[in-house]
Amino acid sequence: MTSTLKSGSSAHLQAGALRRFVATPSFFLLVIIFVLVIVLGSIKPAFFNGPFVIAPLLTGISIFTVVGLSQMVVLSIGHMNLAVGPMAAFGAMFMGLSYELWDLPLVLGLALGILAGAAMGALSGWLVARTGVNSFIVTLAMSFALIGLVPTVYSWLSAGSAFTVKPDGLDEIGRSSFSAICVNGACGSNAIPLIVIPALGVMLLIGYLYSHTRLGRELLMTGSNVDAAQLSGIPTGRRIVLVHSLSGALAALAGFLLAASTGSFTPGIGQEFMLQSFVGPILGGTLLAGGYVSVTGTLLGITLTLVIRKGLDLFGVGLETLNVLLGVILLIALSSDQIRLFFGRRRTRRPAQVDRTSPPPGPKLAQPSVPEEISA
Amino acid sequence: MSSTIALEANGLSKSFPGVKALDRVNLRLMSGETHALMGENGAGKSTLIKILTGVHRPDEGALSVAGSIADIHSPAAAMHAGIGVVHQERNVIRGFTVGENIVMSRMPRRGPRVDWPAVRREAKRCLALLDLELDPDTPMARLSSAQTQLVEIARGLYTETSILLLDEPTASISDNEADRLFRVVRRLTEQGTAVLFVSHKLEEVFAHCDTVSVLRDGRSVLESEPLSAHSRDEIVDVMVGRSLAALEVPERAVDRSRPPVLELSDVDTASGHRGVSLELRSGEILGLYGLVGAGRTELARAVLGLDRVTSGSVHVRGARVSIRSVRQALESYRIGYVTENRKEEGVFLAQSVTRNVAITVWSRLERMLGYVSTKSERALVQKYVTELDIRISGQRQLVGQLSGGNQQKVSLAKWLAAKTEILIIDEPTVGIDVRTKRSFYDLIWKLADDGLAILLISSDLAEMITLADRIAVMDRFAITGEVENSHDYDEMSQSIIRLIHGHAAVT
């Protein structure tokens, strides 16, 4: 999105950027979400209820976008993190501990929890870089270990398997909306929860990382071809550790946001994260193989699944059916690399004068637009 | 044997987004002839071969094989029509063995099961055609770049075909090995096979081909003419589209009194080098010549810390160093290394031209908070795109969509942009066309004149004798001698070959 706005200097440039945006999965997602919202809203006007439908929806989108980004960063180097959920639970556990047992203020507890998540990520990253074992296996093992560890700690240290002491500010972040913020008597909308602020902050940060910094570029190059990256002077081992740590930190932050929205720190935090963490980025165009990410796409991928979920919820569809549907979405998401590739190929088979300007991929190259500008 | 038309292509066109790769191209291959297909990088040679083998479909045009219209819609259809091919890009499966790779197109079977003894036998037979003593059970991943290329050729010889298309098969192998290939080619053509041969090496084209076709910017500029009717200069001029001045080797004076910037003394490595000593001064071009497998690339890897130095010492600008990574070599000692395996280690196929070139300069462009401006990045890359004449439709184009030679230029440009003080270049002109080779040579001389120390690894003896100031010869992981370069081809090639064989006689 920013890429279309920022090059305002010349109309020509803008048109080019716009055309590229139209060719991305983000654009398709945007259209689908738009249509879906209109349809849902016109059948069930209750869908547009601010405080009871829109606000919880936005809360969910905020939390799960952070979850999606936590997966996206590891996908950028062609790895995956199957332990996003357990890492979130692990981080949240430290936060709960620091508020309940150590009486720490909000920010300190948050920092401690994020560090804990990052440490777990660093451990997976280090194991992957050190042993060369596939990240799938390492994070799977990590996931098992944490799933065992976290509830054990809760049962030792908490009463009733949850930490419920809330530091000052937790409810404001997790449960209030812009209606609580008033300037000169004019208050914000009660449909927009405050929790969107940290989520937006993270999106901007990660977007900036991948589109404007050396580090982000190095990660994408590592994802494209590790050997060539190493031979071009990128310390690939350190990058692997770093990116897994970042993933752990973001997972822990997502755990915090979830706890803030529900009001307590429980061992169940993160149980729903894993599936969503893949669906968001992949629907949004991030390549499983590494080398290309999209922050906007991740947001839109998450938004689409949550809008569908909310919509079906309004129609009274049961949880099981919902899960079946989400499974179908995941299948589509996971094969969308291939589907895009298929359409990409079809396009190159036609004579090129049809479309000379946008660069569809050659055979074996998946993304339709070059990942030069990543919308943040 | 009377010559008949083996394959005929009429009016083939093929467009990719932003480029017309082929524009009404004609080609006629006669049985029993060796037909050279020439043209600059990006002229459309590989695209033509891919159309003939069913990898791409043409937008228009017709094909006939042995006189009847053929619809070659897939690689399998091409095989069925008797067309064998060795593509420019390696297509081996690194996780498989040499034998499996060679017979992959048609696995020998006994009933439903693979007939392993036959796999080995067949693979051995193909390898023997090229005098290659490789065990068919060797894992592919263990082979060097040149060995991989030879296996790729052996694979093209596996099935009997009436038409054999060879896309730059000799680009990354030495003259010796190329000669073995040409012996096989001669035998095949005597039996009536039609061979289409793509190469940027004029010497071998003139020595071994009968007919020539030239493409320029996707158009046929010379259609199936006897090669004997043309001189080398004519062919080059037709390819380039204008008259190309002869290459002038400059007078170069290297100040030998200066201390070396890179000095290896008595280095042993984990990969098997014994007692290697070399000195390289700034402004000097030191050639490291040797046969394939002599251990030249491995020596470069040891200098960069990718392989271990087990004894002896490495000095950079007088200080003893122990380098552990390319990063360290680049940032602490300003040493760069252009790898010989462009597809695997040199370029990022799924990334843009900008990023592929700019990767080594991000540390220089980096501002506060790691910010790298896309604008400065592009401006810098553009300089090298122009300097090396890299043919792209735009900097956003993915490197995987460039022609082979242009990919090679991208992998070079990255290291030229890095502004190093010591540059190790491994087989830099593999697959690069005549004109670019010249501008590349000029560039190398200019860089050396500006004080860059260059260690040049090349299997192309002519190139070595043109470029280097001094040539060290390596054989079986040891330096067997060093000679001043007199730039006289006959004299130099004699003494270099003596250095290789002299050593062979001793051991």
Ligand SMILES: Nc1ncnc2c1ncn2[C@@H]1O[C@H](COP(=O)(O)OP(=O)(O)OP(=O)(O)O)[C@@H](O)[C@H]1O
């Ligand atoms: N898959 C593709 N997508 C887009 N453009 C392509 C693709 N393949 C080739 N091209 C373009 O087609 C043109 C011809 O390429 P081709 O590979 O046939 O050149 P070539 O003559 O084999 O060159 P070289 O000597 O460098 O191997 C080039 O401009 C190249 O960038």
Ligand SMILES: [Mg+2]
């Ligand atoms: Mg080619």
